[in-house]
Amino acid sequence: xxxxxxxxxLSTGLRMATPFILVGLGGxxxxxxxxxxxxxxxxxxxxxxxxxxxxxxxxSYVIGICFAVLAALIYGLLFGLFxxxxxxxxxxxxxxxxxxxxxxxVFFSRLFFNVRGSFSDPRIEGIPNIHMAFLDDIPxxxxxxxxxxxxxxxSWIMIVIFWFLVYRTPxxxxxxxxxxxxxxxxxxxxxxxxxRWIANTICSVMCGLAGAHLSLGYLKMFVExxxxxxxxxxxxxxxxxxxxxxxxxxxxLLFGLAEGISLRIQNMGxxxxxTLMLPYLTTILAxxxxxxxxxxxxxxxxxxxxxxxxxxxxGKL
Amino acid sequence: MxxxxxxxxxxxSILGVFLATMLFGALIMLMIGKNPLQxxxxxxxxxxxxxxxxxxxxxxxxxxxxxxxxAAVASxxxxxxxxxxxxxxxxxxxxxxxxxxxxxxxxxxxxxxCILAAIFMGIIGAAIPxxxxxKWKVDEVISTIMLNSVFFMFTSYLANYPFRDMTRWxxxxxxxxxxxxxxxxxxxxxxxxxxxxxxxxxxxxxWIFNYTNQGYRWKMIGLNPRFAQYGGVNVGKDQMKxxxxxxxxxxxxxxxxxxxxxxxxxxxxxxxYGWDGVLIAMLAKNNPIAIIAVSFVFSIFKNGAxxxxxxxxxPSDLTGVLLAALILFITGREFVSILFRKRKHIILVDExxxx
Numbered sequence: 028x029x030x031x032x033x034x035x036x037l038s039t040g041l042r043m044a045t046p047f048i049l050v051g052l053g054g055x056x057x058x059x060x061x062x063x064x065x066x067x068x069x070x071x072x073x074x075x076x077x078x079x080x081x082x083x084x085x086x087s088y089v090i091g092i093c094f095a096v097l098a099a100l101i102y103g104l105l106f107g108l109f110x111x112x113x114x115x116x117x118x119x120x121x122x123x124x125x126x127x128x129x130x131x132x133v134f135f136s137r138l139f140f141n142v143r144g145s146f147s148d149p150r151i152e153g154i155p156n157i158h159m160a161f162l163d164d165i166p167x168x169x170x171x172x173x174x175x176x177x178x179x180x181x182s183w184i185m186i187v188i189f190w191f192l193v194y195r196t197p198x199x200x201x202x203x204x205x206x207x208x209x210x211x212x213x214x215x216x217x218x219x220x221x222x223r224w225i226a227n228t229i230c231s232v233m234c235g236l237a238g239a240h241l242s243l244g245y246l247k248m249f250v251e252x253x254x255x256x257x258x259x260x261x262x263x264x265x266x267x268x269x270x271x272x273x274x275x276x277x278x279x280l281l282f283g284l285a286e287g288i289s290l291r292i293q294n295m296g297x298x299x300x301x302t303l304m305l306p307y308l309t310t311i312l313a314x315x316x317x318x319x320x321x322x323x324x325x326x327x328x329x330x331x332x333x334x335x336x337x338x339x340x341x342g343k344l
Numbered sequence: 345m346x347x348x349x350x351x352x353x354x355x356x357s358i359l360g361v362f363l364a365t366m367l368f369g370a371l372i373m374l375m376i377g378k379n380p381l382q383x384x385x386x387x388x389x390x391x392x393x394x395x396x397x398x399x400x401x402x403x404x405x406x407x408x409x410x411x412x413x414x415a416a417v418a419s420x421x422x423x424x425x426x427x428x429x430x431x432x433x434x435x436x437x438x439x440x441x442x443x444x445x446x447x448x449x450x451x452x453x454x455x456x457x458c459i460l461a462a463i464f465m466g467i468i469g470a471a472i473p474x475x476x477x478x479k480w481k482v483d484e485v486i487s488t489i490m491l492n493s494v495f496f497m498f499t500s501y502l503a504n505y506p507f508r509d510m511t512r513w514x515x516x517x518x519x520x521x522x523x524x525x526x527x528x529x530x531x532x533x534x535x536x537x538x539x540x541x542x543x544x545x546x547x548x549x550x551w552i553f554n555y556t557n558q559g560y561r562w563k564m565i566g567l568n569p570r571f572a573q574y575g576g577v578n579v580g581k582d583q584m585k586x587x588x589x590x591x592x593x594x595x596x597x598x599x600x601x602x603x604x605x606x607x608x609x610x611x612x613x614x615x616x617y618g619w620d621g622v623l624i625a626m627l628a629k630n631n632p633i634a635i636i637a638v639s640f641v642f643s644i645f646k647n648g649a650x651x652x653x654x655x656x657x658x659p660s661d662l663t664g665v666l667l668a669a670l671i672l673f674i675t676g677r678e679f680v681s682i683l684f685r686k687r688k689h690i691i692l693v694d695e696x697x698x699x
Contacts (some may be wrong), residue, residue, distance in 0.1 A: 059476060065489065069460040105672075115675040118426065118485060119626050122619050123671040130664025137659040138376060266486055298499035307497075311476075314487060318480035 044283025053233025060226035061206035069128030069256025074238020103231025147248030383656035388650025410597035411621025421586035427488030429618025435598025440609035445521030466595020474587025538604030557654030
């Protein structure tokens, strides 16, 4: 285990965490507004496909990103139409949209590119890596932080922006109120559904960006079902990290690191399944931990109520 | 009388949605310059055109029916089980390992052992989130989704390392013994008896739902858990029972997949069955008889896809798009009608107030 290897794993982890952070920030807003969107995976896949399509048609990654965001927005419109407008079951719509994304992207890729499986072409322009010259001479930091794809840095900036959005603007409050006490929000004269639409829009944009990063960031290609469960990992980061963008991002980094480690040890012939399991397992453990703590609190509350109850009744049960 | 009218109405509206979906598909095909009539004809002839097509249909439907029952039993009792995928994987690898490790047993011992092993693992897979829910109120939607991936990684490890078939590239177990295969229902067309398991399971679930105390309690919990609690139902215990039955069914689905059609486990053998099961249960409103019908519709779409591709040159993935559209149309239809009903109701109330 030399330093180079460790730095390599850490740097891979930073890279792997980026889609989780981008999607997670969107999912966090959506969840705090009360919608558990389990189709983050599908949103991201749609973004990834249309990023490649845009970049291929116009030979420009900027247009690719625009395509991705636009497509994800249309997808978000669909999600909002069914969940907010028609009040359909969020999980059913989520599962259906995941199915739709995975089938529609293959269908489109056969329609437009006439291939299935994966599509790459020299015309596709990728998102450039960012080289920071001032880091060149600093040994460890250079290897760790330099020459990542642009979205890696953008995602870090996004964390700060979202922190401000959640904790320093009224919207953060509205989102949480829409999720936790919609009636209370409604009485203040703010339409809950409007807030949910805004949250849904933010979430769609973030998923579109993450999709673009996935297909144009390093690979410059679209692969069938290339999200490979990343949407669900982001979802677990959201659930693990709660509504705080910073804790969510830290969780995402840890999950990214777990992915990075799995990638490296897989190459060395060690089973990677157990490291790949970690994000899901830690999320479940965190849920249990939180739930146990909460139930203890409620039990003590209940026993104290019961005790006062029995006291007032003169101890007769 | 009223009931039959209602069911006729819902049948008509489901047919309407089905037609709308087909029209939607036809529109897409016209847009990409293909012939929709030719494509649909090919789809049906590939899915139900001859005996072997119908055999394939049965083979695909059996696991779908079981997976849908698994979702239905849980959600009927007010507890979601979105973990069908992981539980089916667990059941399948258990059946496969017992199926190839034990050698020289007669079929009437070996086959039940395989099925029991699968059911056991399926129950474990469902009981964990069920227990967490009942004991500590851990949200079962999230825990079942997360456990899907955990179980998948676990079975993937088993199939790649301890139980791997070294003659194959990766991620498969060796083929099961002859004594672990479900007997043929009709030998000449290679129809295995898995479909019987699915149909019997559906009948039993139908019976439990409609003719037993347990079914009544589940229905009460599903409609209003608090009311059921006040009525003296032990909600936690009954939901736990529902999760166990749900896990049993998904384990059975895994066993049927291995012993009834694939004869070995491979990575993500459960494939789309887990999620499709949830969707089918939702479309069928947890009614076991409707689940059989909807599962066959799903299978017709999926099996007919190849026909559409080969005859009419329509990408086979269009059928997946159509299935997703069907689900969205149906959810949309239901809720649109509810909205209308609510409006009517409000107007009526208004009039009453005026009077």
